[in-house]
Amino acid sequence: MERDSSVFLLGEDIGEYGGAFKVTKGFLKHFGNDRVIDTVLAESAILGAATGAALAGMKPVAEMQFADFVTNGFNQLINNSASIHYRWNLPVPMVVRLPSGAGIHGGPFHSRNPEAWFFHQPGLKLVAPATPYDAKGLIKAAVRDPNPVLYFEHKRLYRHVKGEVPDDDYVIEIGKGDIKRPGSDCSLITYGATLHPSIEAAALIEQQDGVEVEVIDLRSLAPLDKDLILSSVRKTGKVLIVHEDSVTGGIGGEIAALVAEFAFDHLDAPVKRIGAIDTPTPFAPTLEEYFLPNREKILAALKELAAY
Amino acid sequence: MAAAVKSKRERSAVSRSRKSAEPHLAKDDLLQLYYYMRLTREFEDTIVTLYRQGKIVGGAFSGNGNEATAIGSAYCLNKEDYIFPMHRDLGAHFVKGQTVRNLMLQHLGRENSPARGRDGTGHYADPLLRIYGNISHLAAMIPVAAGVALACMLRKEHSVVMTYIGDGGSNVGDFHESLAMCSVMKLPLVLIVENNQFAYSTPIAKQFIVERLSDRAAGYGIPGFTIDGTDVEEVYTVCKQAVDRARKGEGPTLIESVTMRMHGHSVNDNAEYVPQKLLDGWKKKDPIVKFEKQLIEKGILSRSIQEELGKKISDELDEATQFAVKSSYPAPQEATVGVFAE
Numbered sequence: 001m002e003r004d005s006s007v008f009l010l011g012e013d014i015g016e017y018g019g020a021f022k023v024t025k026g027f028l029k030h031f032g033n034d035r036v037i038d039t040v041l042a043e044s045a046i047l048g049a050a051t052g053a054a055l056a057g058m059k060p061v062a063e064m065q066f067a068d069f070v071t072n073g074f075n076q077l078i079n080n081s082a083s084i085h086y087r088w089n090l091p092v093p094m095v096v097r098l099p100s101g102a103g104i105h106g107g108p109f110h111s112r113n114p115e116a117w118f119f120h121q122p123g124l125k126l127v128a129p130a131t132p133y134d135a136k137g138l139i140k141a142a143v144r145d146p147n148p149v150l151y152f153e154h155k156r157l158y159r160h161v162k163g164e165v166p167d168d169d170y171v172i173e174i175g176k177g178d179i180k181r182p183g184s185d186c187s188l189i190t191y192g193a194t195l196h197p198s199i200e201a202a203a204l205i206e207q208q209d210g211v212e213v214e215v216i217d218l219r220s221l222a223p224l225d226k227d228l229i230l231s232s233v234r235k236t237g238k239v240l241i242v243h244e245d246s247v248t249g250g251i252g253g254e255i256a257a258l259v260a261e262f263a264f265d266h267l268d269a270p271v272k273r274i275g276a277i278d279t280p281t282p283f284a285p286t287l288e289e290y291f292l293p294n295r296e297k298i299l300a301a302l303k304e305l306a307a308y
Numbered sequence: 309m310a311a312a313v314k315s316k317r318e319r320s321a322v323s324r325s326r327k328s329a330e331p332h333l334a335k336d337d338l339l340q341l342y343y344y345m346r347l348t349r350e351f352e353d354t355i356v357t358l359y360r361q362g363k364i365v366g367g368a369f370s371g372n373g374n375e376a377t378a379i380g381s382a383y384c385l386n387k388e389d390y391i392f393p394m395h396r397d398l399g400a401h402f403v404k405g406q407t408v409r410n411l412m413l414q415h416l417g418r419e420n421s422p423a424r425g426r427d428g429t430g431h432y433a434d435p436l437l438r439i440y441g442n443i444s445h446l447a448a449m450i451p452v453a454a455g456v457a458l459a460c461m462l463r464k465e466h467s468v469v470m471t472y473i474g475d476g477g478s479n480v481g482d483f484h485e486s487l488a489m490c491s492v493m494k495l496p497l498v499l500i501v502e503n504n505q506f507a508y509s510t511p512i513a514k515q516f517i518v519e520r521l522s523d524r525a526a527g528y529g530i531p532g533f534t535i536d537g538t539d540v541e542e543v544y545t546v547c548k549q550a551v552d553r554a555r556k557g558e559g560p561t562l563i564e565s566v567t568m569r570m571h572g573h574s575v576n577d578n579a580e581y582v583p584q585k586l587l588d589g590w591k592k593k594d595p596i597v598k599f600e601k602q603l604i605e606k607g608i609l610s611r612s613i614q615e616e617l618g619k620k621i622s623d624e625l626d627e628a629t630q631f632a633v634k635s636s637y638p639a640p641q642e643a644t645v646g647v648f649a650e
Contacts, residue, residue, distance in 0.1 A: 042485035052455020091649035146649035
């Protein structure tokens with residue numbers, strides 16, 4: 001925002017209040033009310049207005065207060081933002097920030113991981129950082145991208161993950177994954193909040209069984225870093241895909257298909273997937289814990305794969 | 309007479325301004341409006357002919373009955389203003405500077421059309437002319453238009469954004485969300501509801517029970533007017549006041565323009581559900597015939613000008629049709645190009 005005066009924020013409660021998660025705390029005072037705009041409670045209008053402002057040469061960053069509420073503006077993203085460049089040959093440089101994910105006892109309407117709905121739509125870029133370093137590099141890349149970028153920020157990571165963030169101006173290229181832990185026995189492909197239990201499970205299985213798991217953090221979901229996925233799988237011959245979104249119709253399915261199509265000859269075991277169970281997000285802690293993937297479930301799956 | 313407004317206050321505001329500072333249309337303007345109206349109708353007739361000859365893929369829509377609304381409203385705009393027309397607003401494209409040739413290419417889906425064959429009809433954008441076409445979810449363009457208006461406000465430009473919706477489309481959430489946003493932010497938007505009596509086959513009695521669709525403006529604390537959508541001068545006068553108001557930073561206006569969809573929803577719809585009596589009644593108010601009569605009575609339009617314009621229009625249409633028919637479709641592999649901006 002300091003660098004480019006055409007960047008502005010719009011969303012519900014983002015100004016005076018600083019956002020439901022205080023992500024934009026202090027922004028209003030610093031940038032003024034032409035750059036930080038509290039809107040009416042109307043997600044379709046917010047996303048449509050961001051699209052229009054982008055068409056007119058601005059770089060809007062729209063916030064969905066919770067990722068769950070993006071359903072109210074779904075049509076704008078699918079039929080306008082995503083398809084305008086193809087149809088009209090005009091860039092739509094907009095970012096939508098989507099505080100997503102479960103594990104905070106938010107119940108069915110404040111816990112959603114909606115990335116797979118948008119993954120199917122050509123014309124959208126999707127990113128899901130899991131570390132503070134990547135969060136900064138990806139938000140800068142998203143703002144500078146000439147396309148609509150959906151930026152999924154997992155709510156539980158706001159307070160549960162800490163890490164170094166350099167002061168300098170760096171970007172992380174959209175479409176590039178990152179090997180967060182190298183290994184040669186199994187590829188664990190993940191993104192977002194499940195990166196952390198995945199790394200823990202990888203450390204445990206190494207301690208317990210000496211199995212070396214390579215943990216790939218996709219960081220970008222669209223475009224997918226197919227080269228990184230396939231080169232890792234060709235090296236290890238075993239694949240576990242982990243995401244917090246529910247399994248059926250999740251992005252893991254596409255990754256599994258990619259592996260089956262292009263690295264079948266290298267596989268030594270069936271591709272495994274771990275995600276939330278196929279239900280709405282339940283509220284009670286016991287139910288939510290059962291619903292979500294966790295370190296133990298990931299470790300058990302890794303052990304199964306290691307046995308092949 | 310644009311008297312049908314929600315409140316007495318608004319009504320008197322209109323009648324006052326009509327007496328004092330009514331936007332003035334000179335003789336040349338009136339002839340220009342007449343030209344655009346005829347060009348639009350004859351263009352659409354040509355499209356139907358091409359459709360029947362199998363030269364047009366997809367559908368074809370007619371704005372017959374809507375010419376005065378589309379053209380009178382668009383005529384209020386400057387070059388710097390933005391327009392988001394719908395499928396029955398072909399004339400608005402011409403007014404804003406689009407060529408007959410480009411629109412013909414669009415309808416025929418050729419590689420050299422503004423949308424490069426990616427989409428047809430008015431579904432294209434021309435950023436230089438500041439024309440942004442509709443998508444089929446018509447109301448979905450209102451928030452986008454609002455966003456352009458927001459950009460204008462943030463950059464302190466004095467451009468105005470004009471957009472349209474139908475009687476049916478005014479029930480979609482985007483209509484209401486946009487008015488909520490534009491009213492609170494005082495965005496420079498003029499929203500015209502083309503009440504043409506039918507949303508596809510559904511009559512307005514099944515779409516709303518307010519007396520006038522402009523009554524909905526009151527729900528957003530903005531001015532609302534209902535106008536005779538077959539009277540191009542009235543359309544211009546009221547829309548111009550709304551445009552001026554928006555340009556001054558006073559916020560959005562909702563205008564209901566009452567007219568009739570004289571043909572079916574698309575060329576594939578014979579509209580048997582429309583009572584003949586209703587059509588006969590509206591036929592007497594044909595916007596072009598009515599305007600022509602007025603211009604002749606005022607001594608502005610003569611038979612020779614009429615013929616001259618007729619010749620000019622048919623030449624333009626012939627040239628554009630020949631050019632478009634000869635133009636190629638995009639190469640098949642072009643389908644893969646342009647999902648993302650580089």
